[in-house]
Amino acid sequence: MTIASIIRNKTAGIIKVAPQTTISEVVLVLAQHKIGAVLVMDGPELHGVLSERDIVRAMARQPSGVRPLTAESLMTPARALTSVDATISDAMQMMTDKRVRHLPVLEDGAVIGVVSIGDVVKALLDQQTLEVENMRAYVGAS
Template sequence: MKPVSELLKNRNSTVHQVSPSVSVFEALQLLADYGVGALTVMENGKLVGVVSERDYTRKVALQGKNSKETKVADIMTRDVITVTPSTEANACMVLMSQKKIRHLPVLDGTKVVGLISIRDLMDDIIAEQQQTISQLTNYISS
């Protein structure tokens, strides 16, 4: 498999972010607007957490909290597991599986340069398999 930097080249490089001081409701609106499952939580240019749909369901909805009154800081995942652009995609898959997470921020030093999801990794695996099938089919046909 390829390094994360290759996966990032094939998609929009925008890293959607939110401040820890905004309401969970505002963060949910951003998730819906961007069509993503997680946002990086940034404060003073530094990654301080990740907030996801899973955080919302487990820490707000199931606990009967109000999403307009609860702040992102109250529900975000603080101990963020990150990777670098040179991390191999298969290492990301292992990490996601072991830690039971679906999103990995990609850091180049302290700068967030991307957010890889399990979907990104699965899409890459499917594309590689389709390419292999095509090559094998061409080999057999010739």
Template sequence: MLVQQILANKRISTIWSVSPDTTVYEALELMAEKNIGAVLVLENEQLAGIFSERDYARKGVLKGRASRDTLIKDVMTSQVITVETEQKIEECMQIMSDRHIRHLPVNYKGELVGIISINDIVSAIIREQMQHIQSLESYISGSPY
């Protein structure tokens, strides 16, 4: 399965983003409202970073920074790892595991087209496994696929 298939199956294809000058509090409000664990940070429509709940906890709360006074650019992860739509989800899972991250922005021919989470990948793998199981059960029982 490829990343593009995950993006196609996502119910929400909107890329939620903030600017580097957004306050952490405003970003957290957006994340809570949209029930997401990370937002992309865009500057002049280019990916400048990613801000996640983990960034907030480690670079905000633990450093004693007030969310209403702290700007995203001061706590975001600026070295963003991205993937391409044609990459296999197994590769993405390996990247996430190796780098200890939960979100991957997705590019298509150099253009940002979405974001996938570890939950998206796990759900896709579970769906794929269920389809394999059903096919095998049909084969064993002698009924057509």
């Protein structure tokens, strides 16, 4: 199973913000879409990923407030990317190695979406469930 299968099943398109978007605006986007991270992009160019975790950590460092800061100032640079052809296992390994929870997905060099650790775990569980059901059907037919 590949990342393409996860991207195909996601209903939302790319949720992104511009680098100069304020954290106040980012928080609204996260809440509106019920997501934990957004891509920070300038047109088609990916700058990084901004997650709830990035915002909370900044709040701990700057108790006076982070709302007027920009997405670019708090984002995590895109240090881990995956392609639509990558396997679910490859994505999980990259997330573990790079200690990230969100992977931007590229196809032909362009960002086409993002997968979260939750997406990857769900896909892996779905795959294992299907394999177990197939084995039970095979054993039952024998």
